[in-house]
Amino acid sequence: MESKSEPVPPRYEESKSAFPQNNEDAELGSDADSLQKGDVLSLESVDPVLNAKMHMVNNTIDEIGFTPYHGKLFILNGFGYAVDSLILLIQSIIAQQASYEFNPSWTKGLTAAVYVGMLVGALFWGLSADIIGRKFAFNFSLMVCSIFAIIAGASPNWIVLGLFACLSAFGGGGNLVLDTAVFLEYLPGKQQWLITMMAAWWGLGQLIAGLFAWAYLPNFSCSSVATCTYHNNKGWRYVWYSCGALVFVMSVLRITVIRLKETPKFLLGEGKDEEVVEVLTGIAAKYNRPCSLTVERLQACGLSGAERRASVSAHAVSKWSPREIWVHLAGLYATKRIGLSTTLIWFSWLLIGLAYPLYNVYLPLYLESRGAQTGDSSEYLTWRNYAIVNVCGIFGPVLAGIMCASRWFWGRRGTMIFGALITMVFFFAFTQVRTGAQNLGFNCAISFCLNIYYGTLYAYTPEVLPSAHRGTGNGIAIGFNRVMGIVSAIVATFANTATSVPIYICAALYIVMAIVAGAFPFEPYGRRSS
Template identity: 25%
Template sequence: MTAQTTRTQRLDRLPFTRQHGRLIVGSGVGWALDAMDVGLISFVMAALAVQWELEDTQLSLIGSIGFVGMALGASLGGLLADRIGRRNVFALTLLVYGLATGASALATSVAALVVLRLVVGLGLGAELPVASTLVSEYAPSRIRGRLVVVLEAFWAVGWLAAALIGYFVVSDTQDGWRWALALGAVPALYAIYVRRSLPESVRFLEARGRHAEAEQAVRRFEDSDPLFARTTAEPAAVPDAGASSAAVAGAAVAAPGGAAPRVAGPEAALPEAAAPEASPSPRGLSVIWGRALRTRTTGLWLVWFFLNFAYYGAFVWLPTLLVASGFDLVKSFEYTVIITAAQLPGYAAAAYLIERWGRRPTLASFLVGAAAASYLFAVASTPAGVITAGCLLSFFALGAWGALYAVTPEMYPTPVRGSGAGWAAGFGRIASILAPLAVPVLNRGGEIWLVFTAFAVAFLVAAGGALLLAERRGLALEE
């Protein structure tokens, strides 16, 4: 007697359906709003440096304090996601940072702005690993990496929106930065949609013994139409004589791009007894630093730390550094818009290569490319050189981010997936706190040359960490 088809296997055999598309877009919009909020502060800093005549130390505090909140939020958000659900934490974080960003528009002092940015960071940090985990747990294994990179590409959309708001709103009037932050309250409204429309993770529901809800979620995806034309099909699983027809629904499906007709069945759902029962298991740091996962965790934490340091150090300070180099505020924002636009093709390249080369080679290659681009930016001496090097840096750095978010949930089994991803992101946020503080010190020591040479070294260390990760292209997520 053969084993019955599990819900996880049924999800893995599905084509890319309309429900997958809704999940990607629904999560991606939240991701873009997150990026818009993070990106806006770089333009607000540049404006406040002029309007409030702030010193580098004050600007560093404004730039770093949000990442303190993100470090705490990433770790707490991952733990909460493993306990109350991915969707619930996703919606809660949108509400928290949306309201805090809107309130930041009313700040009248550095102290008030710093406090509100801390709260914003708590929500932002918790959202990112939770959203990528939710998408990973629904994505068919053969295209999981690509779908998570597509999700991450919404970051570029949000950062580009921030750059456009910076150019057209922040630089337009004395209170432009206030209006920009007021726009950042939109995620609070979007949280309502997330809570009502996005599905909860099937693996989370099964782990909590909520089998009826898990079955309903799987059937929702199985009953959804494929988005692309049918091509080649995977062989259907041969059902056990005692298995329900729902247990093999969706077994005959297409590879990316299509599906063979599903094995239809009556309305009877998979019996709860057929699903794996939840069993008590250790959680948290003791598991992810145990012998089985120690190497993966080491590599993951290295990549998260040094990629955060280089990326946020560069992009949070970019408009301000350009102004300090002699460009006026409007020209600085204009260059930043152009450089930010190069993030989108970087994501597209990573989304293609991650299922061709694999996760580890794609991530390592993009990090090496970002290191080379950082050094080119360090030695650029003309506007054309600045824009070219900046575009290359955007391309490779954001492609690396896409690959990192794809690989992170794959490193851990279901009981610690949320917390494992959250701890890695939280550790990385320590670097994002340090980076804005380090930039003024490096800039005084050797100006832009030293700043971006340091970032190049950080990207190379991250590339070394990527080589420690397990390659799980095309494999099912570990239970």
């Protein structure tokens, strides 16, 4: 890899005079003047050629502006958020009923299986996104998820159910790595706050899972191991069938409606300048928008194509060599600030990976125990409340998106600090719940506030990662999250998650998350992702 002190290529210096100086350019900021202040990692690049080209592509994306194509991406990429939370919550929703039927020796094994699938999926799809490209994973990950989700509903025993739940999670969990990256790499700088708001789809996925549970489990479930048979306990299977069919429809829509082309920033790292221009001019022409980028302007920055591959930090000399993995890992620590940022991001994902399952994955158990104390012990009310709580989770990222777009909230970092601390307050207060109304109200408040932090972290992570290594960094971050999900399944085996102890632990974890958020070295507000 090139050292940080390498001088800017001469042809880049010459290219400054070639930048247009019209009024439109003045609004966007000239390439030369804004290079050092417009992009998040502009001062951190170890590859001046790639940095200069990335800046020109960012200017072009800003020049084209927000189009209906971006609106489609917001919806179809949002499916990935919804599916991730959907698959994650299905296993917690149906685990008890499935265990009645199969009577397994380890009842938390299904949780572990799902998190293993999501861990492997995040790492596999994340790394492949940086090597093969974003398009392949975007088109096929949801399809993989849907097929195995449907098959899971027909499982004849506990082990087979765990296997297919794991394979479904492999597709769904890995898909999430790509949703933010694909949307971000097409998005104008002024609209990057939409990445945070897109996490509202996460709450929608939770809502769908809760509604399916509410519809099927009270009416098609047995009550104990002794009375349970295949015929009187089909509710959990119906949940899998319905969710799998919904995900299948989503996967078809992603392929047929958007017809995604490879993202321009990935193509730039590949040295495919001609294809970068082709993609962006195609969008501009379709929506009658201006586009001043040309192949000549890109090539004026330095070497391109196959000649440039050996000199840039995006890939190894051969991207199919084992060294390619090392290149992407090393790129996440190219400078001290990038390395610090990467480490703190991964640590944040590790913390939320423990806090979120302790609260949300095992929330049905806690709701059941609190319901017994407050008079809301019926299965119907339990799942009704579960659906209501998840509705509230939809609006947390919406508020987070508004906050991220405002200077009054200190950008992304301030939004995460606010979300973490306010969630902590409600966690501590929740232990004092004594009535059914309080139980429901505090759960709604926690779901809303928790998703302010979670949604912003989801968006912040790809925004501050280098484009060439974004999939790898994001995949590892979510991988840490999944590792702690596995740990939480082990903890739940030996601890009583129906007590208030997990609530206190979660509250303490959110205090740490707020401190880490304040220590992040980069703030994307007012800047563009690299």
